[in-house]
Amino acid sequence: MGSLIKKSKERSLLIGLLWLLCLVVLIFRLFWLQTFNHDELLAQAKEEWIKSEKIKPKRGSIYDRTKGQPLAWEVDAYYFVADTSKVKDVKGTANALSPILGIDRDVLIRKLSVKDSSVELRDKGKYKYPENVYRQVVALREKGKIHGIYAFSTTMRQYTRSTAAHLLGFVNVDGKAVGGVEQVYDKLLRGEAGYVKYLKAKNGMMISDTPDQNQPPQQGKDLVLTIDSQIQSQVELELEEAITNYQAKGGTAIVADPHTGEILAMASRPTFDSNSYASTLNDENRTNRAIESQFEPGSTFKIVTLAAAIEEGIFNANKTFQSGAINIAGQIIRDWNGTGWGEISFREGVKQSSNVAFVLLGKALGPKKLADYIDRFGFGKITERFGKKTGIDLPAEARGVFFGRDLYPAELAATSFGQGVSVTPIQQVAAISAVANGGKWIKPHVLKEVWEPQLKRKVKVVKPESKRIIQESTAKKARELLREVVRSGTGTKADLAGYRVAGKTGTAQKPDPAGNGYLKGKHMVSFIGFAPYDHPDLVVYVAIDEPFVEGGEASGGTVAAPVAKSILEKALPIRKVERNQYADGVK
Template sequence: MGSMFKESKKRSLLIGLVWILCLSVIIGRLFWLQTFDHNELLADAEKKWIYDDKLRPKRGTIYDRTREQPLAWEVDAYIFLADPKQVKNPHKTASVLAPILKISESSLYKLLTSSKKSVELKADGHYKYPEPVYDKVMALRKQGQLEGIYAFPTTMRQYNGNEAAHVLGYVNYDDVAVGGVEQYYDRLLRGKEGYIKYLKARNGMMITDKPSKDTPPEPGKDLVLTIDSRIQQQVELELDEAVRNYQAKGGTAIVADPKTGEILAMASRPTFDPNRYAETINDDNRRNRAIESQFEPGSTFKIVTLAAAIEEGVFHPDALYQSGSIRVGDQVIRDWNETGWGRITYRQGIEESSNVAFVRLGQMLGNKLVDYIARFGFGNITDSFGKRTGIDLPAEARGVYYGRNLYPAELATTAFGQGISVTPIQQVAAVSAIANGGILMKPHVLKEEWDSGLSKKVKEYKPEGHRIIKPETAKQVRDLLRDVVAHGTGVEAEIPGYQVAGKTGTAQIPDPEGKGYLKGKYMVSFIGFAPYDHPNLVVYVAIDQPTTPTGSGSGGTVAAPVARNIMKAALQIRHVQPDQSFAESIK
């Protein structure tokens, strides 16, 4: 009995010693943690509980030149998220949300059954939604139909429908700027992200009253463009009507200030709505034809040949030549009417847009014509590609040339705008130099850069240009181009009260299979300026493959009237007063 008691006492003592040892170890460990390992553990805990969040900056607003008409701006919007674990019936939820969010049921179902803790409901080009959509979703959520669906406030880009769509570009649902000013000046418009750091509870709520560190976002810059919204709207209307009436494949129009290189309006057809880019944009309408299209300019290019001939002293307006046709090597080049007008003066040849007249001028110039083409900003046509104007828009094309020295027949056809491809903006820049007294200006669309809210002007664009021909040469070209509108192929561009100068163009379209030209298919154009003696603006219009009751039409019958309507409205908007004596004389 005594031995059993002794054994029990030993066992109790052993257990007590073990407990004392364990307690000592725990106390020692706690002491170690609270003294030596305190900083390391605290840092580890903060990693788990401190929450970093990016603060998205407000994207800058884009205005027209008046600073009163916004072209692209931010509006309140919402994004929707889902907690897949809380979504009880993903099939039904997807079915209800699909028509509201314009996301397919299959895409929504895939998101709603994700293994992630939360997923953003973005797919099929849709992500951010205006307040009416938010109201619909929240109303259904209150009814218990959309459990696990949450909304968070943000902002989204807004545009005036398709107005200046190709100039502006758009911001997609990943907040990536695509095309136009949005892409070219994204660095300025985007601003700088801010950051917020705070302690959070397990449910994500902030623990402390104030963030431990807060770096506010820096809003993007506001940009004022050279675009005049009133002129832009007129261009859009006229271009729409022309493409529709002539059942054309497309078209483009540009209005520019020749003195500064400012683009007052620019439009292309077909077009898209940047507010609904996912639904409206496609491979056919995404290109800005004004700067990306490359095609044979036709007779509008004759202006360069004419200016070169005058500058070099080989143009004599009253000298006579035989129109109709001319042989160059083994090739016969004919006037556009096949038979010509008999023996006429070069002045008459300019008015009638005689190919033969310009071939002869090209022959008088020889390789100097190549130099003048480069001088007018097109680049060296003995290279494979031309020279960009440097306009501040993405994806500008360069023009396509020969890539070698020209044969006599090639130099001859180049003199009247055939055999090479240039862009509309290259032609606008070149003709603006004629209107501007011989100074080639760099075209541009940015006028001013401002701090957010137009609070302070940061920078103003300074026009860039250099002289390429003498002022008297430019004046003589303007006088001759005035005759083209007054008496020649450009009469449909005439405006009572304003003396318009310009040149028509009807260019054949090369066969994409490389077999000559497409039969009966033309790119028709007109480029001109007014008033001719002190030009206020330059207007370019090109219509791709129009159809008329009598055939394909020409630059004089199709493009010139469109340019006339645009020019008349633009001159009035810019408060250019008409010459009443001239208006009376042409009635």
């Protein structure tokens, strides 16, 4: 009996010692954690306790030069999520939502058929919706026609309908800026996100009354463009009408202030709707022809040759030559009408857009001089493979295509009247602006000012680059000769009573992509000019791609010039340029 008691005491003592040992280890562990591991564990705990939320900034608005109704702005919007575990009738719900959300019924059925999941109701660009769509969905839910569909608030970009789509660009459903001003100035427009950090409970709710840390977002800046909405609207209408009337493949029109380089209007056809880009944007209409298209300019390029010849003192308006045809290194170059006008003066040669006249001027200049002036006028070095961008603040600007070497005599001749080289519309606008403004090449641009949100304070004014490339006297003489082109030459259909338009027509054959010369009957017709000729306020450029004229052949004078006239007729009064009762400003 005694031995049993002894063994029991020993067992109790052993158990007690073991418990004591465990207690000592536990105390030591607590001591270790509270002293040596304190900072590390506290940091880990804070990660569990503290919730951080990103605060999205509001994207800045884009205004025209008048700062009236914005061209692009943020509006309240909604996106929809389905809790598929609560959707009672998949097909019925899809049928009800499809016409409202603009998402194909089969796509909705696939999404709603995912078991016990939370699914966003989106398809390509269909994701964010305005308030009227939200109300329709809520009404269906309240009537018990759909179940398990929930709306969440967000914002979406809104644009002035059918206005300057290529110039503005758009913001896609993922918040990425695509094309135009939206892309180039995305950093300014989007602002900087803020954040809030706070102690949270198990359910994620904030424990304290105020956040632990709070960094408000920096809202995006507002942009004021050089665009004039009234002029832009008129340009869009005139270009659209011309494309329709002439069954053309496409076209572009640009209106600019030659003294500042400001683009007042820029339109391209075919176009798309920035508000519905997912359903309207495609490979046919995504190109901004004003800055991305490259084509042989034809006779509008003769302005460079003319200005160069005047500047170099080799242009004699009264000197005569035999028009019709000329032999250059065994190659016969003819005037556009095939026969010429007999022996005429160079003044008349400019008025009638004689190829022979400009071949002779190009030959007198020589390849190095002509190449120098082409470069001066912003096109780049013709002896290189590609030209030079103007640097306009829009994405995807093309550079033009040149010979990539010294010119052969026939190439010099062709270049002098705008054949064999490819340039862009915006390059031509910048070039003729130098003639219009008295001899300075000015970098074209579409941003005028940067403002704090809601136009509270102006923070930046754009000052474009400029450089003198020809003398004022040269520009003045060129303007007078270009006035003659419109008054009684190939550009008469661009003339506008009281405004004394000056300019140049262009009718360029389109090269065969297969390399077999030029396509028969396929032309890019254009007109570039300014008004009034003696103190220009506006430069206008119009190009129509492959127009069709019933029973005749399209030309810059018959197709593009009338469009330019219509644009100037609307734009000049908007600019408050008064008509002059004297036809050519002479009493």
